[in-house]
Amino acid sequence: MTTPATTPDQAAAAAPDTGAATGAETGPEATTVPTGHEMPRTITALVFVRDRGIFILWGLLIAFFAFWCSPYFFTTDNAILVANAGALTALFAAGVGIGVMTGVLDLSLPGTAAFASCVCGWLLTHGASTWEGLAAGMVCGVVVGLVNGFIALRGFNPIIITIGTLSVLSGLAAVVAGGYTFPGLTQLEFMGTHRYFNVPAPVYVVAVVYLVGTVFLTRTRDGIRLMAVGGNAEAVRRAGIHSSRYTVLGFVISGLLAALGGLVTTAVVTEANPAASPSIIFTALTAVALAGVALTGGRGSLPRVLVGALILATISNGLTIRGIQPYWATVVTGALLLGSLLFERVIQASVSKRLMATANLSVHQKKV
DSSP: OOOOOOOHHHHHHHHHHHHHHTTOOOSGGGOOSOSOSHHHHHHHHHHHHHHHHHHHHHHHHHHHHHHHTTTTSSSHHHHHHHHHHHHHHHHHHHHHHHHHHTTOOOOOHHHHHHHHHHHHHHHHTTTOOHHHHHHHHHHHHHHHHHHHHHHHTTTOOHHHHHHHHHHHHHHHHHHHHTTSOEEOOGGGGGGTTOEETTEEHHHHHHHHHHHHHHHHHHHSHHHHHHHHHHHOHHHHHHTTOOHHHHHHHHHHHHHHHHHHHHHHHHHHHTEEOOOOOTHHHHHHHHHHHHTTOOTTSSOOOHHHHHHHHHHHHHHHHHHHHTTOOTHHHHHHHHHHHHHHHHHHHHHHHHHHHHHHHHHHHHHHHHHO
């Protein structure tokens, strides 16, 4: 019979009772929490803005475009278009986001997607079944993740490693395709162009990925350890956990999601293309940065990453309805990326400053 794991909140809640049971002082002399309420409220507000601000931003954008693009924007059909447009970005953003939360930035995603797509396309055009082609493509993502992870464990910079892997995979994809594409892959339409209950298939794929990913990161031991490794791998190692195992796992998950993104892209366009588009990593990183995922690792949320991808799709959709040239969407996306990084820095600095002030106030009150 196993004992249920204690969550941090449960542990924190149990702390006062433990102190009382062991005879710890609980009188006014031992109180270290300041009596003022202004500082804690400020910190709480800042953390709320940091963690929930992206939802507020998305709501404001929807309200803005609903008026500016009336009556075409705020409709069910257009909402489905936005969800479908953001689906591919969301898949790649999930790969980037989980990698960043683990403490690594995987830039090889476009190459992984192209290679998995071409391997699947080659098999499908040479008599393999649909499921064999899909399985082979997913295995490619796992293998790429393992290679990246094991090289990173040798002490090399993950960014340099994945840039090299991107180049290798782009070349291999072209070799597999013979420099051409694999057109007419209608076998994959069930996960691309088909609609179920009037909702495009990629939306369902994204829903499953984010549901499983969120449960894994927040409700499983391995997922929580994965996040901990991203925050402080050395501390995790000293706690007796093999942090290297979770570093490799982060690369594998990232590669797996990149391969899935490549396969869904192939299903949507019914063609496997060996070209590794750099815009994939750009839009994915923008969605992750908008979601407030700490690029230093250890903190983030997949639901926020999903909203980040939907924000990009919402902006592109609204500008298209207004007849504005598509390159302005790229300008806005770049500005959002810079703004989100600046916003994250300002919020983090403000929270740290106020926490330090609270700690100093607490120390002075204890001395008095």
